[in-house]
Amino acid sequence: MNRNQVREIPTSTKIPPERPNVVEPGYRRWGRAQWDRIIDSYKASGKPQEPAVCPQCGAVYHQGRWQWAPAPAGAARELCRACHRINDKYPAGSLTLTGPFVAAHQDEMIRIARNQEQTEKRDHPLNRIMSIERPAPDRLEISTTDIHLPRRIGEVVKRAYHGELDMHFDEHGYFVRVNWHREK
Numbered sequence: 685m686n687r688n689q690v691r692e693i694p695t696s697t698k699i700p701p702e703r704p705n706v707v708e709p710g711y712r713r714w715g716r717a718q719w720d721r722i723i724d725s726y727k728a729s730g731k732p733q734e735p736a737v738c739p740q741c742g743a744v745y746h747q748g749r750w751q752w753a754p755a756p757a758g759a760a761r762e763l764c765r766a767c768h769r770i771n772d773k774y775p776a777g778s779l780t781l782t783g784p785f786v787a788a789h790q791d792e793m794i795r796i797a798r799n800q801e802q803t804e805k806r807d808h809p810l811n812r813i814m815s816i817e818r819p820a821p822d823r824l825e826i827s828t829t830d831i832h833l834p835r836r837i838g839e840v841v842k843r844a845y846h847g848e849l850d851m852h853f854d855e856h857g858y859f860v861r862v863n864w865h866r867e868k
């Protein structure tokens with residue numbers, strides 16, 4: 685993918701009517717471009733002022749997108765959506781990894797998740813891991829501030845370790861739930 689083509693979508697973008705509510709095994713036909721058109725309106729009443737800087741994470745809103753850059757002089761202070769979600773403990777996505785294989789490979793799974801987050805966050809400051817929890821030895825729960833990371837991490841895990849990956853998208857609630865499972 686040419687990452688230069690990836691950009692923050694303005695909040696005024698129309699949501700295409702043909703999107704399915706539930707995206708299951710056939711979801712691969714859905715490319716990044718389609719996903720990027722889904723609007724996260726969380727705590728956003730229109731676009732931020734420009735330029736703006738998030739006082740919590742330092743991301744800068746400039747030229748229509750959030751990015752990592754020095755804050756321009758006179759930038760307005762406005763909390764970004766990712767920090768809003770982190771403060772409210774209100775994730776936009778979750779990835780749950782389950783099964784005996786997870787119990788034996790937790791550290792690798794977490795390393796993959798963190799690596800994917802670092803790569804994603806470079807170009808998309810609002811896409812972050814909120815928490816990683818281990819409620820049981822054979823279960824890892826990762827929550828994110830965005831809908832892209834759970835799928836991205838899940839697909840890397842599947843490429844590396846096979847297993848079963850499925851995904852559910854709640855369009856109305858702007859929430860994606862990705863599950864990955866492997867027995868032995």
Ligand SMILES: [Zn+2]
Nearest residue numbers: 738741764767
């Ligand atoms: Zn922020």
